Amino acid sequence: MPVYVSPSDGGTVVINKDGTYKFSHTDGTVSSGKVELGFYTIGGQVFQSIQNKLLNK
Numbered sequence: 001m002p003v004y005v006s007p008s009d010g011g012t013v014v015i016n017k018d019g020t021y022k023f024s025h026t027d028g029t030v031s032s033g034k035v036e037l038g039f040y041t042i043g044g045q046v047f048q049s050i051q052n053k054l055l056n057k
Contacts, residue, residue, distance in 0.1 A: 011025040015035060023031045038051040 009026060011023055013021055013023045015021040019034045019036060021033055021035055023033075025031070033052055035050045035052055038049045040047045040049055
């Protein structure tokens with residue numbers, strides 16, 4: 001069975017060198033936070049990820 005995906009523009013995110021970010025939603029609201037490098041191990045395989053820590057909304 002095919003899966004149809006229709007991406008939509010949710011806004012713009014700017015990530016700074018110190019890991020802080022600001023996300024400007026298309027509805028005009030702004031969220032900010034900090035991203036950190038994270039790692040998950042699933043079935044013995046290590047995956048790298050970006051983890052979000054919301055500071056305010």
